[in-house]
Amino acid sequence: GAVVSQHPSRVICKSGTSVKIECRSLDFQATTMFWYRQFPKQSLMLMATSNEGSKATYEQGVEKDKFLINHASLTLSTLTVTSAHPEDSSFYICSAPSGLQGDTQYFGPGTRLTVL
Amino acid sequence: KNEVEQSPQNLTAQEGEFITINCSYSVGISALHWLQQHPGGGIVSLFMLSSGKKKHGRLIATINIQEKHSSLHITASHPRDSAVYICAVRSGYGNKLVFGAGTILRVKS
Numbered sequence A: 001g002a003v004v005s006q007h008p009s010r011v012i013c014k015s016g017t018s019v020k021i022e023c024r025s026l027d028f029q030a031t032t033m034f035w036y037r038q039f040p041k042q043s044l045m046l047m048a049t050s051n052e053g054s055k056a057t058y059e060q061g062v063e064k065d066k067f068l069i070n071h072a073s074l075t076l077s078t079l080t081v082t083s084a085h086p087e088d089s090s091f092y093i094c095s096a097p098s099g100l101q102g103d104t105q106y107f108g109p110g111t112r113l114t115v116l
Numbered sequence B: 001k002n003e004v005e006q007s008p009q010n011l012t013a014q015e016g017e018f019i020t021i022n023c024s025y026s027v028g029i030s031a032l033h034w035l036q037q038h039p040g041g042g043i044v045s046l047f048m049l050s051s052g053k054k055k056h057g058r059l060i061a062t063i064n065i066q067e068k069h070s071s072l073h074i075t076a077s078h079p080r081d082s083a084v085y086i087c088a089v090r091s092g093y094g095n096k097l098v099f100g101a102g103t104i105l106r107v108k109s
Helices: none
Strands: A004-007 A010-013 A019-025 A032-038 A045-051 A067-073 A076-081 A090-098 A104-107 A111-115 B004-007 B010-014 B019-025 B031-037 B043-049 B052-056 B059-064 B069-074 B083-090 B097-099 B103-108
Touching (some): A004 A090, A019 A032, A019 A111, A032 A067, A032 A076, A045 A076, A076 A090, A104 B043, B004 B083, B010 B019, B019 B083, B043 B052, B043 B059, B043 B069, B069 B083
Antiparallel strands (some): A004 A019, A067 A076, A090 A111, B031 B043, B059 B069
């Protein structure tokens, strides 16, 4: 079946640095990918929709200058957390729709970000 | 009020029990997903429903569009079913999902 990978799976960084997270669709093309954030014991919250070849669409309250999204190809979207702060520590997950009308969502395994 | 409400929030069951998790939503939807998230964080899509009922192994998902309600059933539950089960709905254009808060299921042996 279709697979979505994320890299890295876990990252620890110092406050003020930037971290890039990759999301790849391994055996299908995705013109759209979604980025979510999940805090402990909470459900997923959509941060932004990544669109291949055009600007990402951010959800209300998500700073686009802080969370840079690039969807450079049909199989790769990247999320860069710029000038990371401890409150950015979270679990970041991507997903990509596939199938007819994008009916099926495939989720990446997630990236655990810890900002010291 | 959240657009997607799940119940119960927490559920503990004995191995072998029949389990039901409920999901109610308040918006018009084009599809509803049931997802499973294990402690490591990875998410697996169990079902995508737009009407009726689907079955996969010991899992059954139903949806009633008129009542805006869906249920996930697990028959003959097993400790390996312990996970967080999340209901998510897709409404409007663009495949964007809105998530319920999740149901934490623990199946004891």
